[in-house]
Amino acid sequence: MSTEIVNTDIKIKLLDLFQENLSVIKNDSPDYINKIREKAIELFSKLGFPDKKNENYKYTDVKKEFDNGYKTYLSPKNIKFEIKDIFSCDVPDLNTKVILLLNGWFYDRENLLQELPGGAIIGSLQKAMEVYPELVERHFAKYADMEKEGLVALNTAFVKDGIFLYVPKGVVIEKPIQVINVLMDEEEGFTSHRNLYILEENSQASVVVCDHTLSAVNFLTNSVAEFFVGQNAHFDYSRIQNEHNGSKQISHLFFHQEKDSKVTNNTISLHGGVIRNNISVLLNGEGCENNTYGLYLTDKGQHIDNYIFIDHAKPNCISNQLFKGVLDDFATGAFNGKILVRKDAQKTQAYQANNNILLTDDADIKTRPQLEIYADDVKCSHGATVGQLDENAMFYMRARGIPKKEAKLLLMYAFAHEVIQKIKVPALKDRINDLVEKRLRGELSRCNSCQMHCCNT
Amino acid sequence: MLSIKNLHANIEGKEILKGINLEVKEGEVHAIMGPNGSGKSTLASVLAGRDMFTVTEGKVTYMGHNLFELSPEERASEGIFLGFQYPIEIPGVSMVNFMKTALNEQRKHKGLEPLSSSDFLKHMREKKELVELDTNLTNRSVNEGFSGGEKKRNEIFQMAMLEPKLAILDETDSGLDIDALRIVANGVNKLKSPHNASIVITHYQRLLDYIIPDYVHVLYDGKIIRSGGKELAFELEEKGYDWLKKGITV
Ligand SMILES: Nc1ncnc2c1ncn2[C@@H]1O[C@H](COP(=O)(O)OP(=O)(O)OP(=O)(O)O)[C@@H](O)[C@H]1O
Ligand SMILES: [Mg+2]
Numbered sequence: 001m002s003t004e005i006v007n008t009d010i011k012i013k014l015l016d017l018f019q020e021n022l023s024v025i026k027n028d029s030p031d032y033i034n035k036i037r038e039k040a041i042e043l044f045s046k047l048g049f050p051d052k053k054n055e056n057y058k059y060t061d062v063k064k065e066f067d068n069g070y071k072t073y074l075s076p077k078n079i080k081f082e083i084k085d086i087f088s089c090d091v092p093d094l095n096t097k098v099i100l101l102l103n104g105w106f107y108d109r110e111n112l113l114q115e116l117p118g119g120a121i122i123g124s125l126q127k128a129m130e131v132y133p134e135l136v137e138r139h140f141a142k143y144a145d146m147e148k149e150g151l152v153a154l155n156t157a158f159v160k161d162g163i164f165l166y167v168p169k170g171v172v173i174e175k176p177i178q179v180i181n182v183l184m185d186e187e188e189g190f191t192s193h194r195n196l197y198i199l200e201e202n203s204q205a206s207v208v209v210c211d212h213t214l215s216a217v218n219f220l221t222n223s224v225a226e227f228f229v230g231q232n233a234h235f236d237y238s239r240i241q242n243e244h245n246g247s248k249q250i251s252h253l254f255f256h257q258e259k260d261s262k263v264t265n266n267t268i269s270l271h272g273g274v275i276r277n278n279i280s281v282l283l284n285g286e287g288c289e290n291n292t293y294g295l296y297l298t299d300k301g302q303h304i305d306n307y308i309f310i311d312h313a314k315p316n317c318i319s320n321q322l323f324k325g326v327l328d329d330f331a332t333g334a335f336n337g338k339i340l341v342r343k344d345a346q347k348t349q350a351y352q353a354n355n356n357i358l359l360t361d362d363a364d365i366k367t368r369p370q371l372e373i374y375a376d377d378v379k380c381s382h383g384a385t386v387g388q389l390d391e392n393a394m395f396y397m398r399a400r401g402i403p404k405k406e407a408k409l410l411l412m413y414a415f416a417h418e419v420i421q422k423i424k425v426p427a428l429k430d431r432i433n434d435l436v437e438k439r440l441r442g443e444l445s446r447c448n449s450c451q452m453h454c455c456n457t
Numbered sequence: 458m459l460s461i462k463n464l465h466a467n468i469e470g471k472e473i474l475k476g477i478n479l480e481v482k483e484g485e486v487h488a489i490m491g492p493n494g495s496g497k498s499t500l501a502s503v504l505a506g507r508d509m510f511t512v513t514e515g516k517v518t519y520m521g522h523n524l525f526e527l528s529p530e531e532r533a534s535e536g537i538f539l540g541f542q543y544p545i546e547i548p549g550v551s552m553v554n555f556m557k558t559a560l561n562e563q564r565k566h567k568g569l570e571p572l573s574s575s576d577f578l579k580h581m582r583e584k585k586e587l588v589e590l591d592t593n594l595t596n597r598s599v600n601e602g603f604s605g606g607e608k609k610r611n612e613i614f615q616m617a618m619l620e621p622k623l624a625i626l627d628e629t630d631s632g633l634d635i636d637a638l639r640i641v642a643n644g645v646n647k648l649k650s651p652h653n654a655s656i657v658i659t660h661y662q663r664l665l666d667y668i669i670p671d672y673v674h675v676l677y678d679g680k681i682i683r684s685g686g687k688e689l690a691f692e693l694e695e696k697g698y699d700w701l702k703k704g705i706t707v
Contacts, residue, residue, distance in 0.1 A: 396545040396599075399505050400559035400615065401533035401566065410558065414549025414598075 010067040011048045024074050036141050040156035047150030059334035060276050060305040065248040070190035076105035098178045104193035105161045118171035128164035143226040143254040155192045155224040162193035167203040176206045184214040195225035199233040206236035219247040226254045229261040238266040248274040259285025269296040270439045276305045288317040295419040297439050299328035308337045312345040321352040327363035338370040345375045352382040412440050464515035466503050473499045475679030484651045489658045491676035497658045501627045505539040534566035536622030540612040540629045547599035555599045584617040588644045605632040613644040624655040630664040642667030662694040
């Protein structure tokens with residue numbers, strides 16, 4: 001399905017695309033989804049794209065990124081490749097279950113839903129909508145707020161496929177699940193996968209998501225993931241964003257945490273032309289813990305924008321945000337961290353830190369903490385720094401014989417280390433350590449298939 | 458080994474070194490003393506290659522090289538070691554990684570193979586014993602949270618690890634307790650050989666009881682105003698610097 005590049009507003013174009021392909025879009029989706037779809041397209045029509053007047057999008061013009069005549073993926077495309085060929089050595093010691101999404105579609109069409117030990121289910125969201133309607137209906141579009149955000153409404157209107165994970169009550173999945181989002185096509189493409197993770201009470205799981213581009217054309221992604229983390233459930237979610245620099249990625253994560261649940265979320269951004277990450281957390285019960293961490297290493301003309309919103313709705317919860325970034329060349333970025341402590345959320349502890357190193361005068365980052373506190377018995381802190389590499393430390397190392405380049409690397413690596421250290425799965429931590437070191441050395445390939453390259457060398 | 462001729466250096470236009478002359482030969486120990494702010498650390502920094510200071514005049518030759526043509530890391534690899542008056546904390550860089558990188562980079566510069574991990578650890582264990590460095594310190598980030606004395610001892614440990622030809626120790630004795638002072642001095646003396654030399658910057662004659670200098674120089678307002686043997690240190694200890702300042706036009 002392709003759109004002509006005519007001089008109409010991209011919003012109108014997308015609305016038209018929706019109407020013209022209504023039957024394809026609605027086909028295969030149950031009614032309850034199509035009802036939500038109708039509401040979503042209405043909302044998108046009303047809200048449109050956030051523009052630069054929107055405080056939350058001040059530093060990233062997302063609309064511009066859509067206006068590129070991307071082809072959309074209204075049905076899965078058959079591209080055959082062996083997952084082993086590409087990722088065989090990528091995560092060598094990480095004993096994981098590997099799941100692949102190709103251009104937003106669950107790849108293994110023969111095996112759309114798989115059962116894991118204990119009755120957990122992993123697979124295609126589209127299939128799950130059909131097979132587990134009550135479960136999906138109970139959670140789908142309940143946490144991703146499309147009333148406020150046109151991009152979420154857009155994703156919901158076009159929703160087709162993505163990851164579905166269900167972990168029933170009390171079930172602990174020991175092995176991390178690895179999700180690989182692959183973008184691969186001959187033509188420029190727009191994907192908008194939708195993901196739903198349901199962790200019932202006392203369950204545990206950890207998921208690693210890797211975003212990759214395997215062909216050199218430009219891609220745009222507008223993805224949404226919803227996470228329901230039930231009472232006393234523990235969930236680890238790490239992402240490695242490593243698309244080529246011709247790709248634009250907008251992601252929206254919505255975490256809904258119930259009483260005594262614990263979520264740790266790491267976002268490691270290595271490559272990608274424009275990256276906008278929205279992470280929204282609702283602490284909806286007492287005793288929750290949320291850790292939202294991020295590391296971004298950018299150079300050339302990359303742009304990274306992290307927007308975090310932590311909603312302390314209930315008392316006695318703790319949240320930690322730590323985002324660190326190194327920006328080289330003329331890379332630009334923004335960090336916006338909002339903490340809302342509602343009136344009843346007494347004994348809240350909420351911490352936020354954003355530290356940045358700019359390696360050149362042309363690199364730039366805007367960092368903005370926002371605290372809205374309506375409870376009186378709280379402990380909150382926030383701190384943001386933008387600095388250069390420590391000259392004294394550089395000289396100290398050089399005076400011991402360490403060349404400038406190596407000294408710089410050691411310092412950058414030391415800076416990044418604090419975030420990497422927070423990654424829980426040891427094998428993943430080692431892997432990310434490696435990737436980060438390669439990235440800092442400039443050895444991580446910038447072309448379309450970095451992983452294949454590191455495998456071959 | 459080292460020859461400094463009429464060295465002038467400034468920072469942001471302010472002249473700090475105003476014509477230093479100094480000759481250091483293999484096997485010698487030179488002590489530099491002088492009041493606060495006279496330029497001792499500046500001299501040490503200029504020799505190590507700190508680029509915040511601008512050299513405006515003069516010449517320094519080291520082992521036949523024009524020193525100013527070498528980067529700080531090349532100077533280090535050619536055997537110059539600066540023991541910092543205020544050692545720098547580097548959070549996130551472990552002592553082990555720091556020393557291993559430094560040692561192997563210096564070896565690379567000399568065309569040698571990097572040390573294997575086990576050889577490196579053995580070397581490190583020996584040197585740690587030599588300076589009686591607490592084992593825990595090497596497991597931590599460089600100087601991070603080290604006490605003042607531990608930082609100084611760590612400088613000597615690094616010196617022992619890197620085995621320099623010319624050690625410039627900037628007030629390595631300050632802040633050390635008596636035992637530590639003895640250990641530090643011992644470390645310096647153990648490294649002494651007919652082929653290397655040290656420049657020891659200190660305020661206290663006490664250190665010179667342990668490290669016997671061949672020459673003592675007094676630096677005052679950017680110039681060496683007096684040089685002598687070790688007895689000059691005693692004289693300074695007794696009389697201070699005022700008697701030397703007389704007759705100097707500032
Ligand atoms: N970064 C700097 N900026 C400005 N002035 C400086 C700087 N570093 C040193 N100076 C000045 O240079 C002069 C010499 O300083 P230096 O540190 O060399 O003295 P010193 O002899 O080592 O003193 P001390 O015995 O206190 O260690 C002082 O007046 C000092 O203020
Ligand atoms: Mg000094």
